[in-house]
Amino acid sequence: MSGTVAGVEARMPIRSDLDLVWVRQHVRRAAAALGFGLVDQTKLVTAASELARNTLVYGGGGEMAAEHVRDGRAQGLRLTFSDRGPGIADPERALSDGYTSGGGLGLGLGGARRLVHDFSLDSTPGVGTTVTVTSWAVRSPRQREEPR
Amino acid sequence: MNHDLSLSSAHVPVLRLGDVLLITLQGDLHDGTAEQLQRDIAEQIVRSPVTGVVIDISGVEIVDSFLGRVLAEIAASSRLLAAQTVVAGMRPAVAITLVELGLSLPGLRTALSTEAALGMLATASPGGPRREPR
Numbered sequence: 001m002s003g004t005v006a007g008v009e010a011r012m013p014i015r016s017d018l019d020l021v022w023v024r025q026h027v028r029r030a031a032a033a034l035g036f037g038l039v040d041q042t043k044l045v046t047a048a049s050e051l052a053r054n055t056l057v058y059g060g061g062g063e064m065a066a067e068h069v070r071d072g073r074a075q076g077l078r079l080t081f082s083d084r085g086p087g088i089a090d091p092e093r094a095l096s097d098g099y100t101s102g103g104g105l106g107l108g109l110g111g112a113r114r115l116v117h118d119f120s121l122d123s124t125p126g127v128g129t130t131v132t133v134t135s136w137a138v139r140s141p142r143q144r145e146e147p148r
Numbered sequence: 149m150n151h152d153l154s155l156s157s158a159h160v161p162v163l164r165l166g167d168v169l170l171i172t173l174q175g176d177l178h179d180g181t182a183e184q185l186q187r188d189i190a191e192q193i194v195r196s197p198v199t200g201v202v203i204d205i206s207g208v209e210i211v212d213s214f215l216g217r218v219l220a221e222i223a224a225s226s227r228l229l230a231a232q233t234v235v236a237g238m239r240p241a242v243a244i245t246l247v248e249l250g251l252s253l254p255g256l257r258t259a260l261s262t263e264a265a266l267g268m269l270a271t272a273s274p275g276g277p278r279r280e281p282r
Contacts, residue, residue: 017178017179017180018178020178020179021176021178024176024210025176028209038241039240039241039244039245041241042209042210042239042241042242042244042245043241043244043245043248045209045210046210046211046212046245046249049210049212049214050212050213050249053179053212053214108213110250111213111248111249111250111251112249114248114249114250115245115248115249
């Protein structure tokens with residue numbers, strides 16, 4: 001496949017709980033367009049919902065960027081959530097289940113990390129937080145050795 | 149951008165069937181709507197003598213930690229008001245995702261369908277099973 005798949009790339013504001021709905025709907029459509037199966041779509045949309053809510057609640061709002069990424073023939077979806085909020089002083093602790101600074105269940109970050117293939121967190125106190133996640137549409141049947 | 153999905157931004161209807169409240173969630177709920185539903189259910193339980201609450205989530209594509217927490221809180225507050233809650237029709241992909249997220253909702257009773265949920269509540273009701281024809 002060459003070029004980008006239509007309707008995948010986007011930048012979306014995260015400023016209200018209504019924006020969380022648009023983010024979920026966009027991620028659902030983009031993952032479906034890239035060939036994600038139903039369970040993988042559901043995992044990625046759920047992770048996006050957790051991360052977008054963190055951006056809204058803890059980061060004071062921000063945005064999500066969605067990109068189509070490729071690795072050989074594999075199609076992936078990369079989502080970047082960024083805010084200019086207070087940042088996270090102790091990222092390891094923030095990723096552990098049960099830790100929360102905002103009255104939630106404390107599953108958001110750690111839970112989102114389990115739902116995606118790649119996860120990275122970059123935060124500077126006083127400057128902001130960027131969380132980037134990538135998941136890949138697993139094509140079946142599995143890749144076979146191809147004759148050259 | 150083209151938004152074609154119906155958005156539940158208003159109240160979710162709460163139906164009363166005998167002594168059970170039936171709520172059907174559809175599509176993508178905003179956080180405010182879910183919290184409003186929690187208050188509406190508590191008020192309805194007090195207003196009418198119901199002993200059960202069935203929440204059908206077969207039309208819900210994702211349950212994140214926020215909606216999961218709201219469902220668990222509805223069940224907990226209903227129990228304090230002497231009503232039992234059963235969540236019905238969770239999609240398999242949602243169940244798999246919730247467990248991986250770390251939210252297995254141990255206190256929440258579930259059924260595969262609304263019909264099965266109503267059956268559970270009828271059997272469990274303190275007035276005895278309502279199996280006999282009237």
